[in-house]
Amino acid sequence: MTTSQTALPTRQAMDDDPPPPRPRGQGLPAAGFLTPFLLLYVLFIAGPALYGLVMSFFDTSMVKPGLSGFAGFGNYTEALQSADFWSSLWHTIWFTILTTPPLIVLALVLALLADRVKHGRWFFRLAFFVPYVLPSAVVALIWMWLYTPGLGLIETALTKIGLTSPNWLGDPSWAMPSLAVTTLWWTLGFNFVLFLAGLQEVPRELYEASSMDGAGPWQQIRSITLPMLGRTLTLVAVLQVIASLKVFDQMYIMTSGGPNFATRSVLQYVYDSGFTNFRIGYASAVSMLFFLVVLAVSAVWFAIVRRQEKEV
Amino acid sequence: MTTMTTMSIDTRMKLFNRICAGVLIAFALLWLVPLAWAFDTAIKPNEETTKTTWWTDNPTFSAFGRIINETDIIRWFGSSLFIATLTAFGAVLTGSLAAFALSRMRFRYRNVVFWVVLAGIMVPSQVLIVPQFREMDSIGLLNTFWAVSLPQIPTAIAVFIFKQFFDGLPKELEEVARLDGASFLRIYARIIMPLARPAVAAVAIFTFVSSWNDLLWPLLVLSNPDNMTMPVGLATVQGTFGIRYADTMASALLGAVPLVAVFLLFQRNIVEGIAGSGLKG
Incomplete structure (x- = not known):
């Protein structure tokens, strides 16, 4: 943290008075240092991004070379009129709605609790964070077994306490919540660690001073911890929304977008249009529409951060 | 008077921290269940996995061996x-x-x-x-x-x-x-x-x-x-x-x-x- 706070002033000082030994002529060595990164960046990020934008205006096909016929906004209007596009976009948004609040609130609550516990923090980090480093395929295999009708641990546990359990992944209305629970287990640790780091930035003296004044634990959390955590909270929220919007793996492995397309995400729609139906021009247009959604979320975050900075 | 209040706040804090630790441990254990169950299933013989009990009389690591031999893992x-x-x-x-x-x-x-x-x-x-x-x-x-x-x-x-x-x-x-x-x-x-x-x-x-x-x-x-x-x-x-x-x-x-x-x-x-x-x- 100290590093980032001192970073800006040093840079500015550097800009104002150039160091005497090499006042200019650093363009060439700089180009040398930048080339490896920029070359790969242009070839594999910026280039494809522009190529994708161009393709989205053509009837490009996977099985034909070249761009094929110009389509204008045809791909976009087709996507916007397609029920499949809207339902897959809705599935992605529904998944985001189901996962974001618990992933933020539960991670925050657990981090608040862990911040008060003095011993054994490594154990909590281990328990919550280990799932996060696992490949999606591993997570999916384990949870498909937990959800197996008739044999799964979850159904067995529910039966034992007298509840009947639905066919988690097989019932169209339960499939998405089931995927959300799996995702909660898988990625909670990341937010937990972010919050824990944010909490460590809160000066301990504030707590000590307030308990001298007779503040109880709830008051401390309400009037010290949460306000001090504002920036971390917006950061976690935006990272979480974007991560949830990008969902693909869980559905692809656990439900293949089913049952009856009830869990097909927008990225799987891109995958299906491009790599199953070979319509990569159309798939590019859908990608661009999805990119606009992500961009909108980032813009909202940027506006919130700006406002927070003004308040400070 | 003052000492009394600080002490009671102190004990309140201690109690609160205990509860915090308890809730946290419960969640941490819950989070470990899927991995523990996966391990428990893996060390059972395939036929026993349909019984949905944690206990097995015949623990074996043979499933790991089969995966290594049968797949390209x-x-x-x-x-x-x-x-x-x-x-x-x-x-x-x-x-x-x-x-x-x-x-x-x-x-x-x-x-x-x-x-x-x-x-x-x-x-x-x-x-x-x-x-x-x-x-x-x-x-x-x-x-x-x-x-x-x-x-x-x-x-x-x-x-x-x-x-x-x-x-x-x-x-x-x-x-x-x-x-x-x-x-x-x-x-x-x-x-x-x-x-x-x-x-x-x-x-x-x-x-x-x-x-x-x-x-x-x-x-x-x-x-x-x-x-x-x-x-x-x-x-x-x-x-x-x-x-x-x-x-x-x-x-x-x-x-x-x-x-x-x-x-x-x-x-x-x-x-x-x-x-x-x-x-x-």
Whole structure:
């Protein structure tokens, strides 16, 4: 943290008075240092991004070379009129709605609790964070077994306490919540660690001073911890929304977008249009529409951060 | 009077902290159940997995042996290790070089370059799969490790983390070297990089883990079963085990082992890396 706070002033000082030994002529060595990164960046990020934008205006096909016929906004209007596009976009948004609040609130609550516990923090980090480093395929295999009708641990546990359990992944209305629970287990640790780091930035003296004044634990959390955590909270929220919007793996492995397309995400729609139906021009247009959604979320975050900075 | 109130607040605090610890332990144990159950299933004989009890009279590790013999899991491990290592190495090298230029050199368009790089953070990699696939197809790299690794190397976040770290190092460090006429490359290799171990660790671990875990992109470009990565291999064979649940769980756990090992070895770097990169915003 100290590093980032001192970073800006040093840079500015550097800009104002150039160091005497090499006042200019650093363009060439700089180009040398930048080339490896920029070359790969242009070839594999910026280039494809522009190529994708161009393709989205053509009837490009996977099985034909070249761009094929110009389509204008045809791909976009087709996507916007397609029920499949809207339902897959809705599935992605529904998944985001189901996962974001618990992933933020539960991670925050657990981090608040862990911040008060003095011993054994490594154990909590281990328990919550280990799932996060696992490949999606591993997570999916384990949870498909937990959800197996008739044999799964979850159904067995529910039966034992007298509840009947639905066919988690097989019932169209339960499939998405089931995927959300799996995702909660898988990625909670990341937010937990972010919050824990944010909490460590809160000066301990504030707590000590307030308990001298007779503040109880709830008051401390309400009037010290949460306000001090504002920036971390917006950061976690935006990272979480974007991560949830990008969902693909869980559905692809656990439900293949089913049952009856009830869990097909927008990225799987891109995958299906491009790599199953070979319509990569159309798939590019859908990608661009999805990119606009992500961009909108980032813009909202940027506006919130700006406002927070003004308040400070 | 005052002592009385402070004492009661003290005991209240203590009680509150106890409850906190209790709730936290309950959640942590709950979080461990899926992995414990997977392990429990894997050490049962396949026939016993339908009984849904934790206890088994015949614990065995034979399922792990079967997976290693019957599937290409060792090969997948090799592919993933090679690709993830190459990606992490490439990201550290190219990212730190670029960040060094942005942090330590004066040249025109420096801010433009920085903003162009930052814009890359905004573009979700998934948006690029279609054009990237076409590109790899036309340059004949499909079904090679390069096709998986190359697009993952230029990560804007790596440049950002390195630049942040370099900006925090005092300029006096290299001024003497510069007066002696040392080249930028020498300053980078001998002075700056040795000090940047925490940033190197953070970038290397994160690119390694995210490259290892990536599913969609390697699934598209590696259609040949011989060079599949671990996640693609696991996702592909998952249906073939049928009701052999012990085998399925053994394959999942074998797929988990490398990353759990990475986590246990680099726990501190990972946690500090997340904290550092997360809070800079």
